[in-house]
Amino acid sequence: xxxGAKILSLxxxxxxxxxxxxxxxRIGFTCGSFDxxxxxxxxxxxxxxxxxxxxxxxxxxxxxxxxxxNPLRPIVPERERMYVVAGxxxxxxxxxxxxxxxxxxxxxxxxxxxxKGGDYQxxxxxxxxxxxxxxxKVEVIRPGFDTSSSxxxxxxxxxxxxxxxxxxxxxxxxxxVLLDRDGTLIRNIPFLHDPANVEILPGVIExxxxxxxxxxxxxxxxxxxxxxxxxxxVQDFIAVNQAMLRELGARGIRISKIYFCPHSLAEQCxxxxxxxxxxxxAMRDFKAAPEQTFLMGDSDEDMQAGAAAGxxxxxxxxxxxxxxxxxxxxxxxxxxx
Ligand SMILES: [Zn+2]
Numbered sequence: 143x144x145x146g147a148k149i150l151s152l153x154x155x156x157x158x159x160x161x162x163x164x165x166x167x168r169i170g171f172t173c174g175s176f177d178x179x180x181x182x183x184x185x186x187x188x189x190x191x192x193x194x195x196x197x198x199x200x201x202x203x204x205x206x207x208x209x210x211x212n213p214l215r216p217i218v219p220e221r222e223r224m225y226v227v228a229g230x231x232x233x234x235x236x237x238x239x240x241x242x243x244x245x246x247x248x249x250x251x252x253x254x255x256x257x258k259g260g261d262y263q264x265x266x267x268x269x270x271x272x273x274x275x276x277x278x279k280v281e282v283i284r285p286g287f288d289t290s291s292s293x294x295x296x297x298x299x300x301x302x303x304x305x306x307x308x309x310x311x312x313x314x315x316x317x318x319v320l321l322d323r324d325g326t327l328i329r330n331i332p333f334l335h336d337p338a339n340v341e342i343l344p345g346v347i348e349x350x351x352x353x354x355x356x357x358x359x360x361x362x363x364x365x366x367x368x369x370x371x372x373x374x375x376v377q378d379f380i381a382v383n384q385a386m387l388r389e390l391g392a393r394g395i396r397i398s399k400i401y402f403c404p405h406s407l408a409e410q411c412x413x414x415x416x417x418x419x420x421x422x423x424a425m426r427d428f429k430a431a432p433e434q435t436f437l438m439g440d441s442d443e444d445m446q447a448g449a450a451a452g453x454x455x456x457x458x459x460x461x462x463x464x465x466x467x468x469x470x471x472x473x474x475x476x477x478x479x
Contacts, residue, residue, distance in 0.1 A: 145228035149236045152250070155198070158235055159251045162196050170194030170281075171253035173244045175202040176223050177216040178294050182287040184230065186259040189283045191232035194255050199227050200239035200247055210242045217295070245269045249276070257281045316357035316474065318430035320421055320448075321397075322439030323364040326458050328386055330440070335374035337385035343460055349467035350395045356474055358436075359428055362400045363420040365443070370406030379404075399427065415439075416446035421453060436470050438463075 150158055162169055172190050176183055176199075191197045201224045207216045216223065220238060228236045239247065248256055248269055256273045260282060270280045324330045329341040350360060362383075368374050383400055390397060401420040403413040413419035425435050437448030438458045448455035454473065458466035 145225055148228040148233065149224050152237065152247075155235060155237050155251065159198075159253075167195035168255070169251070169253040170197045170255040170257050171200070171244070171248060171251065172197070172257040172259070173200035173202065173239050173247075174259075175207045175211060175216060175291070176227050177207065177218055178291040179226050180287070180289050180291065180294060182259075182285050182289045183227075184232075185286040186283050187227075187230055187232045189286075190257040190259075190281075191234075193257060193281055194253075196234045197232060197257075198235045198237065198251070198253065199233050200237050200244055201227055202242075203238050203240045206240060206242050217291075243269065245272060248273055248278070252276045253278060255279050255281050257283060259283045259285060315359045315428070315430075317359070317434035317436065318425065318428045319353050319358050319360050319436045319438060319470065320363045320424055320453065321360060322415075322437075322441070322444045322458075323362050323383075323386075325440040325460055326438055326444075326463070327362070330460065333368040333373045334382055335368065335378035337381045340382055340385040340389070342386070342389055343463060345461065345464035345467070347390070347393050347395065349463045350390065351393065352467055352471060354395060356471055358470075358474075359430075360395070360397050361424050361428070362397060362402075363415065363424060363437075363447075364400065364402045365415050366402045366404055367406050367414070369402075369404035370409060376404060399424065415441075416443040416450065418447055418450035421447055421451035425451065425453075436473075438466055438470075 159169060170190055170193055172187070187197065187199065201220060204216055204220045224236045224238065227233055237247070249272065256267070256269060256278055258267055258280070267280055273280055321327055324334060327343060327346050329343060331339055354360060366379050369376055369379060379402065387397060401424055403411060403415070403420060405411040405414055407414065411417070411419070421435070421437060425432060432452035433454070435451070435453040437444060437451070437453045437455045439445065439448070440457065440459045445455045445457065456466045456469050
């Protein structure tokens with residue numbers, strides 16, 4: 143059975159509730175955002191279902207989660223959150239909760255039980271009095287796991303700030319290669335924002351493997367004026383990078399960091415190449431001296447930015463990545479390490 147069949151509109155739920163009540167079944171109701179489903183949710187909903195014959199879950203709409211929780215949440219859109227909840231065996235019907243509070247739905251369907259998970263007493267619940275007034279009962283289920291969507295998100299955020307430990311035997315990096323993206327690593331498509339159009343240029347995989355094997359770290363410095371102009375979003379840019387990193391990663395290539403300028407030309411920022419901002423920042427982050435740093439790109443702006451930052455510049459036009467790599471490798475013995 144497709145879980146989607148359990149997702150009902152308010153009107154469909156009216157009929158469903160009437161039929162279940164007519165059949166003499168005890169109806170339980172609960173609500174929540176269920177942004178990232180975790181063990182606490184599953185335990186809670188299973189325990190709620192044990193208290194009744196049929197369990198309704200009202201999932202907070204995206205707008206209501208943004209209002210009552212955090213303007214940046216939810217992470218998962220309402221359609222998908224409802225679908226995931228509907229996939230649980232303990233859940234019989236799912237609907238959308240547009241309001242911040244479930245009172246209007248409780249009064250509409252008058253379920254036998256209003257069930258909440260948490261650490262409070264049943265008489266502390268704001269809707270409790272209204273539920274008791276129509277003859278319903280309030281039940282509180284204590285959490286069985288010390289977890290929450292917020293804790294999961296915090297953990298992911300913490301992981302993201304930690305550098306991956308280097309292998310114990312890894313030698314000190316000999317230098318840094320800053321790579322332009324469009325026209326250097328991947329086929330240049332103006333305002334590229336569709337991951338399906340990512341095409342790694344010839345010679346790039348082999349070249350990057352050689353640079354990496356020579357002890358050089360790899361990072362990207364990319365102008366993305368399309369973001370500033372509103373042609374595509376940062377999320378689009380990241381999705382394109384993800385497609386590219388997936389292909390490179392499958393070949394054993396590790397890009398350590400991606401620097402990008404999201405500004406339009408008119409904003410006159412300090413990071414858009416030919417300015418040196420992104421390169422200077424990268425050298426600082428990687429503790430690489432300019433003479434240990436190479437800028438590979440396919441445009442005059444790239445070369446000017448590299449020169450302004452004091453790096454060595456290597457031109458790698460589309461298809462010329464191999465010879466450019468050879469040039470860098472030939473310069474390596476001169477590096478101050
Ligand atoms: Zn910028």
